[in-house]
Amino acid sequence: MKKVVAGIDxxxxxxxxxxxxxxxxxxxxxxxxxxAFTNVEALVSEVCNQLKCNLPGEPLGLGVGAPSAxxxxxxxxxxxxxxxxDIVPLQQYFEDEMHLPTIVANDANAAAIGEHxxxxxxxxxxxxxxxxxxxxxxxxxxxxELIYGHDGFAGELGHTIIEPNGRYCGCGRKGCLETYASAxxxxxxxxxxxxxxxxxxxxxxxxxxxxxxxxxxxxxxxxKLGLALANSVAITRPEAxxxxxxxxxxxxxxxxxxxxxxEENLLHNFQDKIPLLTSALPESxxxxxxxxxxxxxxxx
Ligand SMILES: [Zn+2]
Numbered sequence: 365m366k367k368v369v370a371g372i373d374x375x376x377x378x379x380x381x382x383x384x385x386x387x388x389x390x391x392x393x394x395x396x397x398x399x400a401f402t403n404v405e406a407l408v409s410e411v412c413n414q415l416k417c418n419l420p421g422e423p424l425g426l427g428v429g430a431p432s433a434x435x436x437x438x439x440x441x442x443x444x445x446x447x448x449x450d451i452v453p454l455q456q457y458f459e460d461e462m463h464l465p466t467i468v469a470n471d472a473n474a475a476a477i478g479e480h481x482x483x484x485x486x487x488x489x490x491x492x493x494x495x496x497x498x499x500x501x502x503x504x505x506x507x508x509e510l511i512y513g514h515d516g517f518a519g520e521l522g523h524t525i526i527e528p529n530g531r532y533c534g535c536g537r538k539g540c541l542e543t544y545a546s547a548x549x550x551x552x553x554x555x556x557x558x559x560x561x562x563x564x565x566x567x568x569x570x571x572x573x574x575x576x577x578x579x580x581x582x583x584x585x586x587x588k589l590g591l592a593l594a595n596s597v598a599i600t601r602p603e604a605x606x607x608x609x610x611x612x613x614x615x616x617x618x619x620x621x622x623x624x625x626x627e628e629n630l631l632h633n634f635q636d637k638i639p640l641l642t643s644a645l646p647e648s649x650x651x652x653x654x655x656x657x658x659x660x661x662x663x664x
Contacts, residue, residue, distance in 0.1 A: 365421050365422040366385060366420065366421035366422065367385075367386060367421060367422050367424055368383045368384065368385055368391060368419070368420055368421040368422065368423055368424070369383070369384055369423065369424050369425055369426065369427060369656045369659040369660060370382070370383055370384070370415050370423065370425070370426040370427065370462075370464075370655075370656065370659075371384050371427050371429075371651075371652035371653060371654070371655035371656030371657075372411060372426060372427065372428045372429070372458075372652065372655050373428075373429045373430075373471065373474070373651035373652050373654070373655050374398060374407075374428065374429070374430040374431075374433075374440075374446075374454075375398060375430075375431075375471075375651070376398060376399075376431065376445035376446060377397070377398060377399060378395050378396070378397060378398055379395060379396050379397075379398045379407065379411060380393065380394075380395045380651060380652050381393065381394060381395070381411050381414070381415060381652065382394070382649075382652045382656070383415065383418065383419065383420050383421070383423075384652065384653065384656035384660075385421075386660065386663075387482070388481070388482035388645075388653055388656075388657075390649060390652070390653075391420040391421070392418045392420055393649075393652065394414050394418075396410060396411070396414075398446070402447070403448075404448040404452050404454070404457065405457055408454070408457040408458055408461055409461060412458065412461035412462050415462070416462070423462075423464055424464070424465070424659055424663065425464050425465035425466060425467065425659040425662075426458050426462060426464055426465070426466040426467070426659065427466075427467050427469075427474065427654075427655040427656050427657065427658030427659045428454060428455070428458060428466060428467070428468045428469075428655055428658075429468075429469055429470065429471040429473075429474030429475070429651055429654055429655040429658075430443070430446075430454060430468065430470065430471060431443045431444075431445060431446065431470065431471055432444075432470060433454060433468045433469055433470045433471075434468070434470075434515070434516035434517065435467070435468065435469045435470075435473065435512050435516050436512065436515065436516040437455075437516065438453065438454060438455025438456060438466070438468045439451050439452055439453050439454060439455070439468075440452040440454050440468075444534060454468050455467070455468045465659070467658040467659060467662070468658075469510075469655075469658055470501070470517075471495075471501060471651060471654070472493065472495050472501025472502055472503050472519070473503040473510055473512070473519065474651070474654035474655045474657070474658060475493055475495050475501070475503060475608060475643075475650060475651065475654040476491075476493035476502075476503025476504075476505055476510055476654070477503070477510060477654055477657045477658055477661055478645060478650060478651075478653045478654030478655075478656075478657040479491075479493055479606055479608075479643060479644070479645065479654075480505060480510075480657065480661070481657035481660050481661055481664075482644075482645060482653055482657060483606075483643055483644040483645045484604070484606060484641050484642075484643065484644040485505070485604070485606060488505070488602075488603045488604060489505070489506075489507060489508040489603070490505060490506050490507065490508075490600060490601065490602045490603050491505050491602045491603055491604050491605065491606060492504055492505075492521075492593070492596055492597075492600065492602045492604075492605045492606070493505070493605075493606045493608065494521065494589075494593075494605065494606070494607050494608065494612075495608045495609045496545065496546060496547070496607060496608065496609040496610065496611040496612050496618075497546065497547060497609045497610060497611075498546060498547055498548055499522055499534075499542045499546050499548065500521065500522035500541055500542040500545055500546045500549075501522060502519050502520070502521035502522060503519050504518070504519045504521075504596075504600055504602075505602075506600045506602075511600075521541060521592060521596060522540060522541050522542035522545075522546070523535050523537075523540045523541070523542060524540065524541050524592060524595070525537065525538070525539045525540055525541075526539060526540070526541045526544060526588050526591065526592055527539035527544070527588070530543065530544075531543035531544065531549075531552060541588060541589070541592045544584075544585060544588040544589075545585050545588050545589040545592070546611070547563075547564035547610065547611060548564075549585065549588075550564045550567055550581055550582075550585050550611070551563060551564055551567070553581045553584050553585060554567050554577075554578075554581050557577055557580065557581065558577060564610070564611065565610075567581050567582075568582075568611075568614045568617060571614075571617050572617070579617075582614075582617045582618055582621060583621050585611075585618065586618055586620075586621030586622040586624070586625055587621070587625050589618075589622050589625070589626075590621070590622045590623070590624065590625025590626040590627075590628070590629060591625060591626075591629050593605055593622070593626045593640075594625075594626045594627075594628075594629035594630045594631075595629070597626075597630060597631070597634050597638055598630075598631055598634070601634065602638060603638070604638060604639045604640070604641050605626075605638060605639075605640050605641070606640075606641045606642070606643055607619070607622075607640060607641070607642060607643070608642070608643040608645075608647075608650065609647075610647075612642055612643070613642070613647075615642065619640060619642075622640065623640050626638075626640070
């Protein structure tokens, strides 16, 4: 019988879940609205019922990616966008329903493991994954292992301070990288330059036409991101850095200047040695693939 694992991605808006085969093939998938459930146990129960009814092989376990989820404790801890209380014992809920080994990790860390198991980082022992979305998430793999740190929350590149006394961040401090290098950060930059609101998608569309101010928004974003990446390289010396997410797709607009600023700021013996890559995983499936990879990685 074919061995399968479940990949579950709990987002602020939707929860996606699937049965996934060993080479990352999605055998069955579904999604439900996260916000439709005020009670997390009811959400877990619905996900598990659907998974049980559509099991395509012999299940090995469940991987779950969720914001602010802690690999060590199996809990979602103080997630700002989910209204389920301070500590949610997610791993326990899934194990009680499915009676299968369950691994929980934060969404950016799950994305890094997905890239490691199925994507462009296959075979790499050292790389940095940066997910550019509403915020900036990251996962650091060093010596072949994801760095979870002492309490499970290592790898918060988005909350390194890149501008002392800079923009207010959702974490309560000022000047975090995420407030500059993310869709929200770019929108803030555009607003500061133009005095009116643009979405990051609109800024990209205008920049493609060669409009100077929109290109400057990208250049400013890339300057902050490139500097932060250069600093990260000095700590873990990755073989490559992988950018993922909507913003990462605007290849010439963001990639080229980010690479330039990273190179300018790199320690000399690291220069021209660290490629910036885009994710090899389809964006729509990357989160559930990343979650399922949490289990496949234990089988390697
Ligand atoms: Zn912050």
